[in-house]
Amino acid sequence: MSDKSERQGYWYGLESRKQIGAVDVLNALRDYRAAEAEMRRRTRASMGMGETDLVALRYLLEAERAGRDVGPKELAVRLGVTSASMTSLVDRLVRSGYVTREPHPTDRRALILRPTPGSDQEVRSTLGDMHARMMEAAETLSSEDSAVVVEFLRRMRKAIDGIAVS
Amino acid sequence: MSDKSERQGYWYGLESRKQIGAVDVLNALRDYRAAEAEMRRRTRASMGMGETDLVALRYLLEAERAGRDVGPKELAVRLGVTSASMTSLVDRLVRSGYVTREPHPTDRRALILRPTPGSDQEVRSTLGDMHARMMEAAETLSSEDSAVVVEFLRRMRKAIDGIAVS
DNA sequence: TCAATTGCTTAGACAATCAAGATACATGTC
DNA sequence: GACATGTATCTTGATTGTCTAAGCAATTGA
Numbered sequence: 001m002s003d004k005s006e007r008q009g010y011w012y013g014l015e016s017r018k019q020i021g022a023v024d025v026l027n028a029l030r031d032y033r034a035a036e037a038e039m040r041r042r043t044r045a046s047m048g049m050g051e052t053d054l055v056a057l058r059y060l061l062e063a064e065r066a067g068r069d070v071g072p073k074e075l076a077v078r079l080g081v082t083s084a085s086m087t088s089l090v091d092r093l094v095r096s097g098y099v100t101r102e103p104h105p106t107d108r109r110a111l112i113l114r115p116t117p118g119s120d121q122e123v124r125s126t127l128g129d130m131h132a133r134m135m136e137a138a139e140t141l142s143s144e145d146s147a148v149v150v151e152f153l154r155r156m157r158k159a160i161d162g163i164a165v166s
Numbered sequence: 167m168s169d170k171s172e173r174q175g176y177w178y179g180l181e182s183r184k185q186i187g188a189v190d191v192l193n194a195l196r197d198y199r200a201a202e203a204e205m206r207r208r209t210r211a212s213m214g215m216g217e218t219d220l221v222a223l224r225y226l227l228e229a230e231r232a233g234r235d236v237g238p239k240e241l242a243v244r245l246g247v248t249s250a251s252m253t254s255l256v257d258r259l260v261r262s263g264y265v266t267r268e269p270h271p272t273d274r275r276a277l278i279l280r281p282t283p284g285s286d287q288e289v290r291s292t293l294g295d296m297h298a299r300m301m302e303a304a305e306t307l308s309s310e311d312s313a314v315v316v317e318f319l320r321r322m323r324k325a326i327d328g329i330a331v332s
Numbered sequence: 333t334c335a336a337t338t339g340c341t342t343a344g345a346c347a348a349t350c351a352a353g354a355t356a357c358a359t360g361t362c
Numbered sequence: 363g364a365c366a367t368g369t370a371t372c373t374t375g376a377t378t379g380t381c382t383a384a385g386c387a388a389t390t391g392a
Binding site for chain 2: 019020021022023024025026028029031032033034035036037038039080130133134135136137138139140141143145146147148149150152153154155156157158159160161
């Protein structure tokens, strides 16, 4: 399991070079991606709940605290999954007792998702922890460095977005 | 479909602020992730092949060019998937005619995966294109900026890795 | 009024996972 | 050498979570 973190290391002897180049950046990006996938797997294993479910639940809790009603549609858009996936995601959350489906007061097609009392606890103790760590890491960046990172990610996104044609 | 790229925008009015902070960084990271997922979906749609399959095939081609034999095990470790997933991945590649399974000369448990002639073309025209764009984007970073990005990604990875406990 | 749109669900396919099984190799002990 | 135990490689089967496509019911608006 722990070999995953190091598995790129031998490709380019990072230690022996002073200059950090494009290849190192892409490798770092790949490593980050792998860590993320691994985290998702662990989360699922440790608490029988995928990361997407967790993020969804947290979003519902935040909305509830702000006094805002949220339905499957908004949640699906926010999380970037299809409405079909959202249906089964909500199924899971309902089955596990974290949320309830309630009818929308005026639109009879729509639903309102309401987190059950006690869900809060569960979420806070897992995802919140990680999010705090990530925020902490991001906060150590100076404003200039933040700009560099944001710009880099933006460019990477552009590079990836432009592959549609073929 | 295009709403995905912008869907965070309204949260924090980026335009109205000069300072770029931690929240912006995390948002950029999330956007990048979404773009990546979208790319994977598109790739699958446009050439009936998932990104993982493509990366696997490219790795095999690279290894072939270097005169190195690669089996499912090494490939699975390299790509960060389980050996079970690798079995079905190889099944797909064989079924599509991109690689063949050949017996290992000395170890009768093991296999050697050999890309068929012509696979090269297919890979080069899709993934290579994107990879080139990403490399290009990474190369515009100065050495100092590269270091910043790499360090940031490394910290993010650490933040994510440390969530195992619970 | 009636066609288009919206919100949610269902059905079917696919790629990944885990758990368990079948061979084959490796190593120690007799 | 022969045999037992352990480890490694690959496969299979069941489950999970995602997707697309198609469908139904309610709403909007021309």
